[in-house]
Amino acid sequence: MTTKKATTYEMRWHDSIHEFVTAAAERFDPAGASQSGSDWTGTKTFEQAVEQAKNGTWDPGDVASFRDAFDDLIPKLREFVGPKFAEMRDSSGFEVDMQAYLDGEPEHMRQWMPVEDETTSRALCLVIGHSISSGIKADELFQKGQAAIALVRALRLLGYELEIWSEQSVLSRKSDVPYSVLTCLHKAGAIMDESAVEFAVGNPAWLRRLLFAFEEGETQVLRRRYGFTPGSGYGVPGGIRHQELLGAEIALDLGKAWWQPGWDDGNEATRAMGWVIRQLKDLGVIDIDAEIEFD
DSSP: OOOOOOOOOOEESSHHHHHHHHHHHHHHTEEEEGGSSGGGGSSSSHHHHHHHHHHHHHOOOOOOHHHHHHHHHHHHTTTOOEEEEEEEEESSOSEEEEEHHHHTTTEEEEEEEEEOOOSEEEEEEEEEOOOTTTTSSSHHHHHHHHHHHHHHHHHHHHEEEEEEEEEEEETTTTTEEEEEEEEEEOOTOOOOEEEHHHHHHHHHHHHIIIIHHHHSOOHHHHHHHHHTTTTTTEEOOOOOOHHHHHOOSEEEEEOOOOSSSTTTSSSHHHHHHHHHHHHHHHTTSSSSTTOOOOO
């Protein structure tokens, strides 16, 4: 029998958005890529990225088509949120409760009654992969982010409690030890700051300013090993590598294709909602044969 050798990682772990952003704001290199003036980064300045990530103040801009498409989807999703019933006593029903009848109780029939369920169906863990090629345009990342936040809203609407993580894992041509940064974007059971989560999953600045800034604070040895220096690429995208560690049922890699080529063909919102439906079916949240039409 052969034993597979466990992979060793340079691991960095953050329990909240605030904790991660605070660290990134303290570690950046003034000459680093995190301070770029390019639109590729997602925000005009590094300081703007810090403020928007911490306080959830990002205005995504032209998202009306995505919001309208999701609003059209809501009543269709509600059809899958059926009421729960429990057998209780009532004045009419399907069966006589003989003891209640003999005791003279007016509610002496057994009946199925709808009940309010204060608990969610179950908890799901979602990991967002932020290992992204520099060749992926900011607009494409924005569209994927809108699709991801729509999926989050859909799952919450359907009664699921979510835990959401960001993972960035990069490889080095100088070492076989990957480098990973894990950040909890939302803890199950906590009140969700949806705007802050939306920034993390949909604004390129999460990677191209904040994660870069955090990496620029590593030792010179690690910066040289992984290329965390201007002009060195900031590592080779390593995909999602810690889904099992996090216990995540859902893994969304922003660095991979989510839909067919033509992401900029003008049908962004429709395509995003179709993608949401496919994810819900793949998860078994709604029936695989369910027909959901939307414009």
